[in-house]
Amino acid sequence: MRQLSAVAVCGALVLLAAQSKAAPGQVSLSVSSKRPQLGETFTVQLVALTDRGSPLPSAPKLRGPAGIVARGPDISAQTRVNIVGGKVIAKIGIAATWTLRATKLGSFTIGPGSVVIDGKQVLSRAVRVIVVPAQPRATRQPFDPFDPFSFPGMPKLPGMGASDDEEDEEDEIALLPPYPGEYRLERAADPTAFLRAEVEPRRAVVGEQVTLSIYAYGQRGPFRETHTSEPSREAFLSFTLLENSYAEPMYRVPVGDSVWHAKKVRQLALFPIRAGKLVIGAMRLGFDGRGYPSDGPHRGLVRYSNPIELPVDEPPVAGRPPGYKLGDVGRYTLSASVTPREISAGEAVSVVAKLEGTGNVPFSLKVPRKTAVEWLEPNIIEQVEPRGSTIGGFRRFSYIVRIDAPGDIDLGELSVPFWDPERGRYETARATLGRVTVRAGGANGASPEPPPRDPLTALGPPRKSLGNAEASATSFSRQPWFFPSLLLSPLLVVGAYGGRRLVQTARQRAKSAAEDPTKLARSMLAQARQAQKQKDIATVATKAESAIMWGIEYATGLRARAVLKEQLPAELATLGLDADTIALIQEVLTACDDVRFAEPLAGDELYERARALTERLLKLSPRGDKRAS
Amino acid sequence: MRASAAACAFLVTSSLLCATTAAAPAESERLFQEGLAALERGAHDDAIDRFELMADRGFSHPDASYNRALAYSARAQSSSPRPGDLGRAAAALAETLELAPQDSEAEKALLAVRQEIARKRARGGDEPVRARPALTRAVLELLTENGWAVLSIAGSVLLSFGLALRFFAAARRPRLAGSVTGGIGAAVLLSCGCAGFLATRMHAASRPAVVVVAEARLLDDSGRPQQAKDGAPTAIPEGETVYVHEQAGELNRVEWGSVEGYVSAGQLRFLAQEVRLP
Numbered sequence: 001m002r003q004l005s006a007v008a009v010c011g012a013l014v015l016l017a018a019q020s021k022a023a024p025g026q027v028s029l030s031v032s033s034k035r036p037q038l039g040e041t042f043t044v045q046l047v048a049l050t051d052r053g054s055p056l057p058s059a060p061k062l063r064g065p066a067g068i069v070a071r072g073p074d075i076s077a078q079t080r081v082n083i084v085g086g087k088v089i090a091k092i093g094i095a096a097t098w099t100l101r102a103t104k105l106g107s108f109t110i111g112p113g114s115v116v117i118d119g120k121q122v123l124s125r126a127v128r129v130i131v132v133p134a135q136p137r138a139t140r141q142p143f144d145p146f147d148p149f150s151f152p153g154m155p156k157l158p159g160m161g162a163s164d165d166e167e168d169e170e171d172e173i174a175l176l177p178p179y180p181g182e183y184r185l186e187r188a189a190d191p192t193a194f195l196r197a198e199v200e201p202r203r204a205v206v207g208e209q210v211t212l213s214i215y216a217y218g219q220r221g222p223f224r225e226t227h228t229s230e231p232s233r234e235a236f237l238s239f240t241l242l243e244n245s246y247a248e249p250m251y252r253v254p255v256g257d258s259v260w261h262a263k264k265v266r267q268l269a270l271f272p273i274r275a276g277k278l279v280i281g282a283m284r285l286g287f288d289g290r291g292y293p294s295d296g297p298h299r300g301l302v303r304y305s306n307p308i309e310l311p312v313d314e315p316p317v318a319g320r321p322p323g324y325k326l327g328d329v330g331r332y333t334l335s336a337s338v339t340p341r342e343i344s345a346g347e348a349v350s351v352v353a354k355l356e357g358t359g360n361v362p363f364s365l366k367v368p369r370k371t372a373v374e375w376l377e378p379n380i381i382e383q384v385e386p387r388g389s390t391i392g393g394f395r396r397f398s399y400i401v402r403i404d405a406p407g408d409i410d411l412g413e414l415s416v417p418f419w420d421p422e423r424g425r426y427e428t429a430r431a432t433l434g435r436v437t438v439r440a441g442g443a444n445g446a447s448p449e450p451p452p453r454d455p456l457t458a459l460g461p462p463r464k465s466l467g468n469a470e471a472s473a474t475s476f477s478r479q480p481w482f483f484p485s486l487l488l489s490p491l492l493v494v495g496a497y498g499g500r501r502l503v504q505t506a507r508q509r510a511k512s513a514a515e516d517p518t519k520l521a522r523s524m525l526a527q528a529r530q531a532q533k534q535k536d537i538a539t540v541a542t543k544a545e546s547a548i549m550w551g552i553e554y555a556t557g558l559r560a561r562a563v564l565k566e567q568l569p570a571e572l573a574t575l576g577l578d579a580d581t582i583a584l585i586q587e588v589l590t591a592c593d594d595v596r597f598a599e600p601l602a603g604d605e606l607y608e609r610a611r612a613l614t615e616r617l618l619k620l621s622p623r624g625d626k627r628a629s
Numbered sequence: 630m631r632a633s634a635a636a637c638a639f640l641v642t643s644s645l646l647c648a649t650t651a652a653a654p655a656e657s658e659r660l661f662q663e664g665l666a667a668l669e670r671g672a673h674d675d676a677i678d679r680f681e682l683m684a685d686r687g688f689s690h691p692d693a694s695y696n697r698a699l700a701y702s703a704r705a706q707s708s709s710p711r712p713g714d715l716g717r718a719a720a721a722l723a724e725t726l727e728l729a730p731q732d733s734e735a736e737k738a739l740l741a742v743r744q745e746i747a748r749k750r751a752r753g754g755d756e757p758v759r760a761r762p763a764l765t766r767a768v769l770e771l772l773t774e775n776g777w778a779v780l781s782i783a784g785s786v787l788l789s790f791g792l793a794l795r796f797f798a799a800a801r802r803p804r805l806a807g808s809v810t811g812g813i814g815a816a817v818l819l820s821c822g823c824a825g826f827l828a829t830r831m832h833a834a835s836r837p838a839v840v841v842v843a844e845a846r847l848l849d850d851s852g853r854p855q856q857a858k859d860g861a862p863t864a865i866p867e868g869e870t871v872y873v874h875e876q877a878g879e880l881n882r883v884e885w886g887s888v889e890g891y892v893s894a895g896q897l898r899f900l901a902q903e904v905r906l907p
Contacts, residue, residue, distance in 0.1 A: 317685055317686050317687075318686075320682060320685065320686075321682075322660070322663070322675070322678040322679045322681075322682045323674070323675070323678035323682075324682075366674065366675075366678070367674065368672065368675070369671065369672045369673060369674050369675070369707075369709070370670050370671045370672050371670060371671030372671075374708050374709070375709060376708075376709070377709065459698070459699055459702055459738040459741060459742075460734055460738065462665055462668050462669070462695075462696045462699050463665075463692040463695055463696055464665065465661075465692070466657070466658060466661055466690050466692050466693065467691075467692050469690050469691055469692070469728065469729065469904045469906075475774045475775055475778070475829070475832075476775070476778060477774050477775060477777065477778035477781075477825050477828075477829050478774070478829050478832075478833065482778065483781075483822060483825070483826055486781050486782065486784075486785045486818060486822055487785070488785075489785050489786060489788075489789040490785060490788045490789045490792055490814075490818075492789070493789045493792040493793045493796065494792060494796075496793075496796075497792070497796035497797070
């Protein structure tokens with residue numbers, strides 16, 4: 001039994017080693033038709049791919065037999081992306097296309113083709129074709145030697161025979177043989193020829209199959225494909241469903257009011273490898289045939305398909321099972337077998353699991369690792385290929401599982417969670433592995449090797465529960481109000497101080513305004529004027545005297561009411577008032593007294609004299625503040 | 630009156646500073662316990678699956694990140710390691726420290742993981758690579774954003790108090806004390822306010838991430854490898870923390886110490902910066 005296990009382990013190692021010995025690149029050769037007709041052109045394509053970062057393949061060559069004439073090659077860049085074990089592996093390279101024409105009947109071997117990769121010449125396999133006699137070609141219109149415009153490829157003149165043509169078209173449309181609905185189209189994108197690219201579905205999740213179909217429409221009769229370039233699709237894992245149009249039937253399809261020739265030229269199964277708005281580039285194709293003016297030697301009438309922007313999302317997070325790997329989308333079943341079921345400790349069992357289904361079959365399984373059960377990396381055999389319009393197949397994973405602990409060991413189950421786009425939910429494909437009886441005593445009676453010293457012992461034990469973490473509110477310093485509000489408090493203090501100063505100043509000003517001698521003098525004069533109009537002579541005298549007193553205070557700063565009238569001239573003289581003004585003051589004040597106590601003076605005259613004196617005083621420079629102090 | 634105002638201010642500040650504490654929802658708790666059980670029985674892949682699923686669902690908690698780090702580091706030491714396991718362990722520990730900066734256990738563990746990465750690099754013949762720390766970030770990271778904010782508030786209060794004394798006190802001594810206090814407050818407010826503002830802007834303008842591949846080559850904005858000049862590093866080793874300033878398609882513009890450049894998006898793992906219990 002031990003020998004059997006050892007053989008199994010060795011076999012697995014040999015297989016792994018064989019797999020790891022990789023060729024410098026992948027080279028393939030394909031032919032558009034394996035039974036070309038004599039004189040017919042057909043193409044041979046050599047695709048050479050290497051890992052990204054390696055030098056690009058160069059110098060493509062094709063060995064052709066006598067009897068077949070080759071032109072070319074046309075070289076275009078190629079990119080292919082694969083997901084292996086959850087890792088995206090991109091390969092880049094070239095596609096070299098030769099256009100061939102058979103000049104002899106018989107069986108011919110074309111190739112092998114060769115390219116130089118990293119300084120080494122790498123050969124492809126050869127392909128075999130059988131050239132058959134040419135079949136008579138059906139013509140679209142009978143040739144009329146007397147109608148110069150009936151030559152094939154010649155444009156029709158407007159108005160000439162149009163009515164007959166239209167009737168013919170209508171009859172033709174009515175009598176068309178059936179054609180698939182996917183070719184139906186309302187309007188032509190070009191009057192002569194065009195390409196149309198379609199994807200289905202128009203919105204996808206990462207890893208879901210999206211089918212890209214490209215159709216060619218020609219208005220001037222049958223055509224062949226030439227001078228092509230493939231649509232760029234870097235964000236997709238790509239499988240070819242239809243590589244070229246040679247084997248595809250051509251349909252006559254009504255587009256608008258006329259009948260077109262249409263065929264599907266490409267069909268690809270694309271698997272998006274990331275989310276976002278992913279772009280599928282344009283495909284170039286030359287329409288080669290009668291009636292299609294060529295854009296250059298061997299180019300045909302060149303047209304491009306419409307690029308497509310495809311929105312791609314991730315499958316929903318809600319309900320996502322543990323271990324789900326982005327891109328595992330489809331529908332799968334999983335089965336597994338374990339042999340042998342009884343071993344000694346330290347020996348290994350073989351676990352073979354087969355995962356099959358439709359979609360991009362996952363590249364890895366979730367294995368039930370546990371202490372003392374060691375799973376080596378699996379050897380994978382796969383067969384994933386187009387099945388009609390979908391991709392499907394299987395991957396077989398062969399594991400070597402070494403068990404060190406004796407006992408009745410439950411291996412657990414293999415599983416792979418995936419998103420089922422048709423059901424719109426997550427599923428898990430499982431395979432239960434059952435139990436293995438492990439006898440005590442290792443291989444050759446040796447005890448298992450001691451585990452290597454773990455340099456990461458500093459990490460300590462795992463945490464047993466989710467502690468009371470603080471669910472972070474957004475840091476308050478990130479609020480837009482925070483930094484301006486730091487200035488709020490100091491500004492409030494400054495504002496309060498400023499406000500207090502303002503109030504004080506306002507009060508001061510109000511007080512000053514209330515004691516302003518000028519205003520008071522004018523106010524008194526106004527009251528005197530009012531009294532004078534009412535013929536109230538006594539009041540005129542009182543108010544006029546007050547006006548003069550305020551005028552004196554304004555001009556000299558002297559509070560004249562507090563000074564005896566007899567002493568007033570001397571005081572005023574001391575304060576520097578001129579003698580004329582002093583005399584006038586004395587005179588008017590006396591007149592005011594006289595009005596009250598002796599014979600009255602005319603009210604008008606008294607008022608006018610008092611007014612003139614007050615105005616005179618108010619015109620003097622104010623010196624009251626200095627003198628009052 | 631003054632006492633009640635002070636109490637109100639204290640309550641407002643406390644409510645701003647204190648975050649809400651909430652229990653983890655049942656589903657996350659279940660995943661955590663399943664991950665823990667898997668970790669204890671040596672099923673590292675299972676444990677990683679569960680802790681990663683918690684992260685995918687937007688759950689971020691320092692203990693979950695810590696256990697995720699343990700699961701990755703255990704797998705890195707197992708017989709079936711995956712490339713980048715130690716980088717992912719370092720990322721999970723750096724995330725633990727983002728969520729709980731005082732977690733000394735996580736700090737020691739992160740140091741151990743980075744030392745192990747350095748040992749692996751040395752065994753592979755790679756020279757140790759270090760980037761000079763950027764001075765501004767080093768200064769601003771002396772305190773957390775909230776730390777700078779609290780100091781700024783203190784500066785604002787000191788300045789206000791000093792101004793009030795200076796303006797409203799009648800006696801000379803209190804006015805002098807007010808001038809001194811106000812000056813100190815203004816200096817604290819200006820320096821810590823500016824630092825807090827810059828820290829907030831820096832935080833908003835970049836996200837921390839950790840390199841989870843053996844080496845992330847520094848590229849220019851067109852994706853071409855940067856040329857080595859003046860001894861500046863041209864690649865960032867596994868487990869190093871970088872700050873991502875901009876995401877441009879498949880490239881991320883990163884700051885690593887005083888080095889700037891672009892790296893491929895898939896080579897980085899972003900860190901959760903806030904505890905979230907959805």
